[in-house]
Amino acid sequence: MKVVILGGGGREHALAWAVQRHHADWKVVVAPGNGGTDGPFRNLPVAADDPNAVLELARAESPDLVVIGPEAPLVAGVGDRLVDEGYAVFGPSARAAEIEGSKVFAKELMHSHGIPTAAFDVYSMEAAALAAVRKGLFPKVVKADGLAAGKGAIVVETPSEGEEAVRLLMGGKFGAAGKQIVIESFLQGEEASAFAICRDDQFLLLPLSQDHKRIGEGDTGPNTGGMGAYTPYPRTTPELLTRIRESVIAPTLRALAEAGRPFRGLLYAGLMIDAGVPSVVEFNCRFGDPETQALAPLFGPGFADALYWSATGEGDVAELERSVLDGGAGGETGTGSSSGNTASATVVLASAGYPGAYDTGARIEGLRRAAELPDTVVFHAGTKRQGDALVTSGGRVLAVTGTGPDLRSALGRAYEGVSTIEFEGKTFRRDIGHRALK
Numbered sequence: 001m002k003v004v005i006l007g008g009g010g011r012e013h014a015l016a017w018a019v020q021r022h023h024a025d026w027k028v029v030v031a032p033g034n035g036g037t038d039g040p041f042r043n044l045p046v047a048a049d050d051p052n053a054v055l056e057l058a059r060a061e062s063p064d065l066v067v068i069g070p071e072a073p074l075v076a077g078v079g080d081r082l083v084d085e086g087y088a089v090f091g092p093s094a095r096a097a098e099i100e101g102s103k104v105f106a107k108e109l110m111h112s113h114g115i116p117t118a119a120f121d122v123y124s125m126e127a128a129a130l131a132a133v134r135k136g137l138f139p140k141v142v143k144a145d146g147l148a149a150g151k152g153a154i155v156v157e158t159p160s161e162g163e164e165a166v167r168l169l170m171g172g173k174f175g176a177a178g179k180q181i182v183i184e185s186f187l188q189g190e191e192a193s194a195f196a197i198c199r200d201d202q203f204l205l206l207p208l209s210q211d212h213k214r215i216g217e218g219d220t221g222p223n224t225g226g227m228g229a230y231t232p233y234p235r236t237t238p239e240l241l242t243r244i245r246e247s248v249i250a251p252t253l254r255a256l257a258e259a260g261r262p263f264r265g266l267l268y269a270g271l272m273i274d275a276g277v278p279s280v281v282e283f284n285c286r287f288g289d290p291e292t293q294a295l296a297p298l299f300g301p302g303f304a305d306a307l308y309w310s311a312t313g314e315g316d317v318a319e320l321e322r323s324v325l326d327g328g329a330g331g332e333t334g335t336g337s338s339s340g341n342t343a344s345a346t347v348v349l350a351s352a353g354y355p356g357a358y359d360t361g362a363r364i365e366g367l368r369r370a371a372e373l374p375d376t377v378v379f380h381a382g383t384k385r386q387g388d389a390l391v392t393s394g395g396r397v398l399a400v401t402g403t404g405p406d407l408r409s410a411l412g413r414a415y416e417g418v419s420t421i422e423f424e425g426k427t428f429r430r431d432i433g434h435r436a437l438k
Contacts, residue, residue, distance in 0.1 A: 002027040003304070004061055005041075006048050006078070007069030008034050010348075010381035010399045011289035014296040015067060016041050017379065022301035031057055035390045036380025036398075049073045051081040058087055065090060065308055071147060071286050074265075075101040088311040089264075096261040097285040099252075100268075103152075103182045104145045106283050113255040116247060116279040120184035126170045132183055133162030139186040143282075144169045146177030150213070150225040151355060153282070155186065187281065189274030190435065192233045193291050196249045196267045197324075199310045200257060203249055203267070204321035205241065207298065208233035209291040210435070215355060217431045224355045225396055228432035229294040230345035230407055237276065244271070244278050252283070264310050293346040293379045293399040300324055341375060345410040346401040347418050347432050351382070352425030354395035362392045362424040369420040375403045375410075376417040392423055407436055 003026060005016050013036050016028045020041070031054075033043035044061075047053045049072045058066060066082055068074055068091035077094035091097075098105045110117040118141070123129035133142065133156070142165040144152035152174060154165040162183075169178040195206040209231035215221040248269050256263045268284035302323020309315035351358035360382070367390065370378050379401065382394020398421065402413025411433050418428060 001064045002029065002061065003065045003067060004029045004031060004058065004063040005067045005069060006031055006046075006054065006073060008032045008048070009069065009289055010379045010396065011287050011292045012069040013037050013379040013381070014293045014399075015069060015287065017377070018296040018299045019067075019304040019307070022299075023304050026304070029061060029063070034380045035383035035385045035393070036378070038385055049076045049078065051076065051078045054078050055081050055085060058082055058085070064088060065311055067091070067307055068265075069286060071097065071100050071284065074285050075147060079265075088308070090307045090311045091265040092263050092285050093261065096256055096263045096265075098261070099256065099263070099283045100285040101147060102145055103143050103282070104180055107182055107184070109252070109255050109259070110280060113251055115251050115255070116277075118184040118187050118279065118281075120182050122180060122182055124180045126166060129166045129170065129181055129183065130163055133166050134159040137185070138162075141184050141186055142166060142169060143182040143184070144174050144177045145180035145182065146174070148174045148177045151223050152177060153223065187272040187274070187279050189272040189279075190235070191281065192271045192273050192278075193229075193288055194244050194248070194269040194271055194278075195287065195291070195295070196269070197265075197306045197310050198249075198253060198267050199264050199313060199317075200262045201250070201253050202317045203253065204306060204317055204324060205245060205249065206295060206324070207231050208236050208241075208244075209288075209294055211288065211291055212429060212432055215350075215429075217429050218434075222355055224350070226288070226290045226348065227350065227429045228345070228347045229288075229291045230343070230410065230433045230436065231291070231294050231298065232343065234407070234436040235273065235276075240273065240276050240278065243276070244269070248278055248280060289381075290346050290348055290396075290399050293401050294344045296379075297344050297377060297401060297403045298325070298342070341403040341405055341410070343405065343407045343410040344401060344403045345407060345414045345433055346379075346399045347414045347428055348381075348396050349398040349400065349418065349421060349423075350396050350427045351392055351394070352427050354427065358395050359425065360392050360394065361386075364390045364392065364397070364421065364423045366421040370400065370417040373413065373417055373420070375413050377401050378417060378421070392425075397423070407433055411437075
């Protein structure tokens with residue numbers, strides 16, 4: 001089987017790695033890929049959010065499955081174009097992807113179908129938004145309606161911070177994404193990420209994980225695309241999983257189907273858990289980054305088959321759910337997880353200055369030593385090949401993932417890997433998993 005994975009970040013490297021790990025005979029192409037996917041897989045240059053360019057690539061490659069990694073191609077309708085041409089696609093239609101592409105659409109869908117989420121109001125005029133953000137209880141959350149690369153949600157503690165957030169989001173920096181904003185009440189609790197591989201009203205729920213969005217230790221500073229993650233979420237219980245299934249994932253899939261937007265692909269629910277009760281902070285229409293880099297080493301041989309089931313309907317969801325989560329512990333030195341390992345943690349190495357301005361082109365050293373460590377795998381994001389060297393090419397550069405029988409062991413292995421890798425300006429958080437280790 002040939003699989004094309006569309007995208008060039010750490011998530012796409014992790015997806016390609018997870019697919020081929022248990023299916024060595026499958027051919028995996030990553031488009032456009034990055035410095036880390038160039039070699040283990042075949043990279044092909046393409047503008048991932050250009051439907052015409054992606055369709056030409058598919059015609060040339062004749063893949064059995066196309067997995068669309070980032071949100072922008074999904075919202076742009078790349079999946080629709082491929083499906084119309086007869087290709088099997090893991091990823092929702094553009095209409096279903098609006099669950100991420102528009103915060104207003106998602107909030108109104110949740111409100112009308114009783115899916116738990118924060119109270120909210122929508123504003124399209126800056127003056128009205130400024131007046132609203134000055135009043136009421138704090139903290140509040142101010143969100144851009146459209147896609148903003150993970151930086152469009154701002155928690156504000158005071159009226160002046162609220163005004164600054166409104167002006168930032170509606171002032172043009174985020175283009176059309178900021179034409180409308182949502183101002184919502186702040187949910188109390190602890191964040192967790194729930195991933196469900198879906199096909200219409202059926203789904204299989206993956207282990208809960210927790211992301212670290214802020215750049216600074218102690219969860220301080222501006223939001224990023226994610227500085228690290230771990231799994232499983234330590235306060236997972238059967239009761240919590242049942243609530244997530246019954247009050248979040250299932251009704252959302254039903255609501256989308258009723259709206260003529262059946263969902264096939266990965267539904268990501270960013271949750272706030274308070275006393276074991278989940279509320280939705282946001283939905284995404286694709287695998288999260290860097291949670292995917294934490295989850296990938298724990299996936300069993302059924303993971304790739306589950307992606308194919310979502311795209312084609314071939315397979316039994318109950319059997320696939322067992323297979324996705326059974327067998328991921330098999331492995332060997334340098335390939336991720338060893339026998340008995342059920343916890344995983346990933347630490348992101350970023351360029352100095354990220355999420356603001358940063359330099360690129362720094363030579364990366366120590367990757368081979370990291371790959372030789374037990375229970376450790378390095379996923380590339382902002383890297384490219386320059387002659388015989390790998391150099392930085394983005395804000396988030398690498399994600400170093402360790403696995404172990406418990407979270408403390410997994411984090412120790414991840415940070416050991418971090419210590420072997422060097423590049424000018426290397427930045428990372430030293431407290432990934434700090435909430436779980438209290």
